[in-house]
Amino acid sequence: MMRLGVDGRELTQGVRTGIGRYLAQVIRAASHAGWACVVYADQTPQYPLTLPGVTLRVVEGPWTMWWDQVSLPRHLAQDRISVFLSPYYKSPVLAPCPVILTVHDLLFIRYPGSRNPCYDIAMTQLAKLYASRAHGIITDSEFSKQSIVSTLGINAGKIRAFPVALPPSFHPTPLTQTTRAKYNLSSPYILYIGNFKPHKNLVRLLEAYAHIESSIRNTFRLVVGGRDQDNQPALQGRVHTLGLDDHVQFTGHIEDEDLPSLYSGASLLVLPSLVEGFGLTALEAMGCGCPVAASNRAAIPEVVGEAAVLFDPENVESIGAAMTKVLTQPALQHQCTEQGLVRAQQFSPDQTTARVLDFLKEIVQTLPLKKAEDSALPSLKGKNASVNPGRRLHL
Numbered sequence: 001m002m003r004l005g006v007d008g009r010e011l012t013q014g015v016r017t018g019i020g021r022y023l024a025q026v027i028r029a030a031s032h033a034g035w036a037c038v039v040y041a042d043q044t045p046q047y048p049l050t051l052p053g054v055t056l057r058v059v060e061g062p063w064t065m066w067w068d069q070v071s072l073p074r075h076l077a078q079d080r081i082s083v084f085l086s087p088y089y090k091s092p093v094l095a096p097c098p099v100i101l102t103v104h105d106l107l108f109i110r111y112p113g114s115r116n117p118c119y120d121i122a123m124t125q126l127a128k129l130y131a132s133r134a135h136g137i138i139t140d141s142e143f144s145k146q147s148i149v150s151t152l153g154i155n156a157g158k159i160r161a162f163p164v165a166l167p168p169s170f171h172p173t174p175l176t177q178t179t180r181a182k183y184n185l186s187s188p189y190i191l192y193i194g195n196f197k198p199h200k201n202l203v204r205l206l207e208a209y210a211h212i213e214s215s216i217r218n219t220f221r222l223v224v225g226g227r228d229q230d231n232q233p234a235l236q237g238r239v240h241t242l243g244l245d246d247h248v249q250f251t252g253h254i255e256d257e258d259l260p261s262l263y264s265g266a267s268l269l270v271l272p273s274l275v276e277g278f279g280l281t282a283l284e285a286m287g288c289g290c291p292v293a294a295s296n297r298a299a300i301p302e303v304v305g306e307a308a309v310l311f312d313p314e315n316v317e318s319i320g321a322a323m324t325k326v327l328t329q330p331a332l333q334h335q336c337t338e339q340g341l342v343r344a345q346q347f348s349p350d351q352t353t354a355r356v357l358d359f360l361k362e363i364v365q366t367l368p369l370k371k372a373e374d375s376a377l378p379s380l381k382g383k384n385a386s387v388n389p390g391r392r393l394h395l
Contacts, residue, residue, distance in 0.1 A: 002361065004030050005081035005097070007072070007088065008039035008056070018164070018280050019087045019104065025165050026085065027054060029353045038079050040072060069093060083135075083360050090130050098135040098363050103127075105140075105277025105298075106147050112199045112274045128152050135363050138356060140164055140278035141299035160359050163303070164278050165352035166344055169257075170287035175265030179258055183251045189221045190323065191266035191290070193254070193281045194273075196228035196235055201272040201295070201313050203238055208272075208319035210242040216327055217247055220267055227253040263288035267333070268326050271295060272313050279303040283347055286340030291333050293322040307339035 006027060010020040030037045031051040040057050059075055061067030069092055076084055077096040084091065084099045089108065091099045109123045131137060131152050137159045139145050145161040148154055175185070190209070194200055202224070209222050222244075224235075232250065239248045254262060263269065269285035271294040279300040282292050292308035294300050301310060309332070311322035326333055 002030075002033075002035040002364065003080060003082045004035050004037045004360065005076055005079065005084040006037060006039045007084075007086045007091075008041045010087055011039070011041065018278070019102075021167075021280070022102070022104075022164055023087050025167065025349065025353045026356055027051065029349060029357055030054075033357055035357075038075075038081065040075060042067060083364050085356075085360065089127050091134060093129070093133055098367050099133070100136045100138060100360060100363060101130060101134045102138045103131075103144065103148055105144055105275065106151055107199065107275065107277075109151065124151065128154075134158075135367055136160065136359060138162055138359065141302050143299040143302060144277045160355070162355045162359070163347055163352050164280055164283070165349045166283050166287050166347040170260050170263070170284045170344070172289040172341075173260040173264045175261045179261050180265075182258070183223075183225075183254070183262070184249065185223065185251075185262075185265065186221065187265060188219065188267040189223045189249075189265075190268045190270060190327075191223050191225060191262065191285075192270055192272075193225040193259070193262075193284075194271075195226055196224075196231035198231075199274045201274050202235055204313065204316050204319060205270060205272045206235070206238055206242055206244065206248065208316045208323065209248070210244055211316065212320045212324050216324060220327060222248045223251060223262075223266070224248060225251045225254050225262065259284065260288050263290045266290050268293060268323065270319075270323060271300060272311075272319055273297065273300065274313050276300050282308065283344060287344035287347075289337050289341055291326050291336035292340060293319075293326055304340075305343050307336060307343040309336065 006023060008023060010023055027037055027039065028051060031053050035053060037054045038057055039054060040059050042059060042061065057075055059067060059071045061071040068090060073092040073095055081097045084095060084097055085102065086099065087102045089101055089103045091101055109120055109127060131154050137148065137154065139148060139159060139161050140163060142161050145156065145159050148159055149156050192205065196202055209217065236250065239245060263285045269281065269290050269292050271279060271282045271292065273295050275298045277299055279294065282294050282300060282304050285292050286307055292304055294304055294308045294310055295313035296310040297313055309322045309326055312318040326336060
């Protein structure tokens with residue numbers, strides 16, 4: 001039986017991340033395939049659905065590097081894991097089983113607008129080390145795959161580009177009065193969903209919104225969905241400077257179960273990012289029948305295909321023109337909705353997450369595991385290899 005190990009530290013209650021969503025999809029798929037799956041975490045997450053065959057191990061470690069390179073490998077050996085999936089660019093250097101990395105993007109090396117050559121060099125060398133030791137690498141798009149090849153010097157044959165699956169919950173969903181009241185929504189509205197980090201390019205989005213025709217701005221409020229305590233104050237200050245206090249609304253954290261209805265109720269989703277390894281919010285919006293205007297950069301065009309209106313994210317006029325075009329042309333809005341629904345169907349779990357499991361199985365079949373006695377970690381058999389009692393993981 002396949003025994004999949006997963007680094008589950010991103011599965012934290014109340015925190016919504018793209019990595020966490022990706023992990024949850026893979027774990028569900030492994031459970032449905034009848035695999036045994038051990039999820040390693042540094043705390044106990046709580047989720048509403050118990051999955052058969054999935055066990056949680058709470059692994060202790062005094063600091064992150066010790067957790068990664070000492071505590072985790074010991075538990076992998078003790079649990080006789082067939083293959084280990086890391087949702088990050090890093091993993092145990094000396095693991096007792098094949099390791100698959102997930103490199104969603106390279107923002108941890110070359111963040112747009114950041115100039116720190118020493119840091120970038122150090123992180124690049126570290127990423128090269130992890131990538132060279134891994135048996136395979138999964139990424140979300142051909143854009144990210146080519147970035148990994150060119151930046152880390154990894155053979156393209158070692159990398160698989162599998163798009164992220166669209167969960168079945170993302171479909172056209174009525175926006176109820178209860179949900180409207182919960183987030184203080186009034187229709188119609190333009191929607192942004194995500195964090196507020198600089199690469200998300202929200203300052204230019206605000207500037208573009210400020211400069212579109214006042215009749216459009218007075219009709220369509222800009223709703224900024226998400227919670228980002230570090231970057232929100234500066235954005236709110238920019239809103240005030242632009243005179244948009246009555247037109248821009250920050251919702252705070254949005255519960256996962258409310259997202260489909262918020263997408264469905266929006267007149268337009270705008271994704272203005274300078275770089276994305278995938279562009280999940282655009283896919284979610286299309287699945288819910290929401291028209292999309294998006295950046296023409298990085299992996300975003302791969303995701304939206306011909307179903308969205310694209311713009312230059314560094315040109316405020318281009319962003320505003322795309323928004324205006326969709327919002328003032330009902331025929332185009334209807335076309336984006338219909339094409340988006342069709343496009344979203346191409347990201348079903350059978351065409352995405354299932355391919356991840358196939359790749360993991362391929363690695364195990366082509367790279368037979370060594371017995372524990374022959375592994376690179378003989379000390380793992382000692383008393384320090386004890387494992388916390390298993391718990392069922394809820395997802």
